[in-house]
Amino acid sequence: MNAYREVSNQIRDIFWRYATEVEPLSLDEAYLDVTYTEAFNGSATMIAQAIKREILQETRLTASAGVSYNKFLAKIASDMDKPNGLYVIRPEQGEAFVADLPVGKFHGIGPATETKMHNLGIHTGKDLREKSLIELTERFGKAGQYYYNIARAIDERPVRSQRIRKSLGKETTFAEDIHSIPELTAKLLDLAERVFESLSKQNLKARTITVKVKYADFQQVTRAHSTEHIIELTDLKKIIPLLLEKTEAGHKPVRLVGLSMSGFDLPVAENVQPQLDLVLNILN
Numbered sequence: 001m002n003a004y005r006e007v008s009n010q011i012r013d014i015f016w017r018y019a020t021e022v023e024p025l026s027l028d029e030a031y032l033d034v035t036y037t038e039a040f041n042g043s044a045t046m047i048a049q050a051i052k053r054e055i056l057q058e059t060r061l062t063a064s065a066g067v068s069y070n071k072f073l074a075k076i077a078s079d080m081d082k083p084n085g086l087y088v089i090r091p092e093q094g095e096a097f098v099a100d101l102p103v104g105k106f107h108g109i110g111p112a113t114e115t116k117m118h119n120l121g122i123h124t125g126k127d128l129r130e131k132s133l134i135e136l137t138e139r140f141g142k143a144g145q146y147y148y149n150i151a152r153a154i155d156e157r158p159v160r161s162q163r164i165r166k167s168l169g170k171e172t173t174f175a176e177d178i179h180s181i182p183e184l185t186a187k188l189l190d191l192a193e194r195v196f197e198s199l200s201k202q203n204l205k206a207r208t209i210t211v212k213v214k215y216a217d218f219q220q221v222t223r224a225h226s227t228e229h230i231i232e233l234t235d236l237k238k239i240i241p242l243l244l245e246k247t248e249a250g251h252k253p254v255r256l257v258g259l260s261m262s263g264f265d266l267p268v269a270e271n272v273q274p275q276l277d278l279v280l281n282i283l284n
Contacts, residue, residue, distance in 0.1 A: 007059055014054050016171065018047050029078075031071055036201075045088055052086065054225040056171065069094065072155035075107040076233035094153030098125035106150060115142070125151050151236075168204065169212075169260025170194050177216045177253035184213075184249055184257055188240045191259040196233045199261060205230045207263035211243040214256035223245055226263060 006043035008027040013041045015022045018039055032051075040046035049063040056062045062084040066077025082088040089097050102124055104114040120139065128136075128151035142277030145178050147153060169193045178184055188211060199206065207227055214220035223243040231239075240259075244250075 007061070010059060011061075011063075014051060015056065016167075017054075017171070018051060019159075021161045023159045023161060028174055029206075031074065031159045038198075045086070048086055052084075061074055068154035070153075071157050071159065072107060073097070073149050073153060078106065079105075088213065098151060098153045099129065101125045103128060108143075108146060108150070112142075116140075123204070142228075166264070167210070167260045167262035168195060168198055168202075168206075169210070169258055171212060171256060172256025173256045174254070177255050179250065179253055181244060181250045182245060184254060185240055187257055188259050189236060190239070191257070192233060194238045196257055204261075204264045206261035207231060208261065209239055209243070210245075210260045210262065211240060212258035212260070213244075213247045213249055213254055214254070215248065216253040216255050218255075220256075223247060231261065 004027060009100070011028075012022060015030060016034055019034050019035050020036050021031075021033035023031040023032065034042075034044050034047050037047055040050065044067045047114065048067050052063050055061055064078055064082045064084060066074045066080065066085045066089075067086070068074040068077050068089040069091050069109070073094055077087040077089050079119070081150050095193055103109050103117050103122055104111075109117070116139070117123070120131075122131065128147060131148075131151075133144065133148045136147050138144070140147060155265065170185060174187075180186075208224055208231060208233055210224040212220060212222045223246045225243060226237050
């Protein structure tokens with residue numbers, strides 16, 4: 001279980017590279033809000049593909065992903081093409097998809113409720129949509145409102161993080177291993193610019209910088225620098241070379257570098273409303 005939790009945390013760190021909100025469902029599954037993610041020009045499908053690749057590269061685990069415009073549909077999509085798939089339900093497909101779906105496949109409808117619905121002649125999303133809100137509320141209580149909405153592919157629940165983001169970072173894997181310190185420094189400065197752009201958008205200021213280096217033999221190290229003062233982008237031209245000196249970069253070929261900022265003065269706002277949601281199921 002300890003190993004399981006360790007890998008789960010490693011995977012969630014990958015999620016945070018792309019999502020503004022991450023809501024875990026379990027140790028191996030989570031909702032991601034990628035509405036405001038700029039990677040891949042904001043394409044949720046390409047973001048899901050990138051996350052799946054990084055999970056495989058860094059943990060040797062496969063993941064199935066579901067992409068859609070709300071949590072309900074994203075969750076169903078994530079179950080459609082296991083164990084290593086990617087399923088997308090676009091906004092124009094939502095209602096038709098739900099109409100053809102057996103109610104037993106609906107997230108939030110268990111075996112007992114499925115049987116009760118079958119006894120009422122409700123077998124698919126189309127059947128469920130034909131029932132009025134009053135009928136559903138009479139039969140299922142407060143859950144009737146939820147069933148009424150999902151039958152119409154409506155789910156306005158936001159993705160809610162269970163933690164305040166403690167760091168923000170970027171990393172890149174090289175097509176060919178790099179030996180040159182100047183080249184690695186340049187790559188890290190490029191990542192730093194992207195990280196500072198994200199910090200600015202979220203009104204965050206950091207006091208700690210961490211550099212990650214993964215060698216060609218897959219061993220990796222991190223080196224950090226903290227200060228009482230807010231770190232500016234211009235400071236990193238001095239700090240990054242000093243941190244690289246504390247690694248074996250230049251002596252061992254490097255496959256990946258990453259840079260993250262932490263020690264924030266201001267927390268990330270928690271009232272972000274999602275528009276594009278993503279569910280990842282992690283499978284071995």
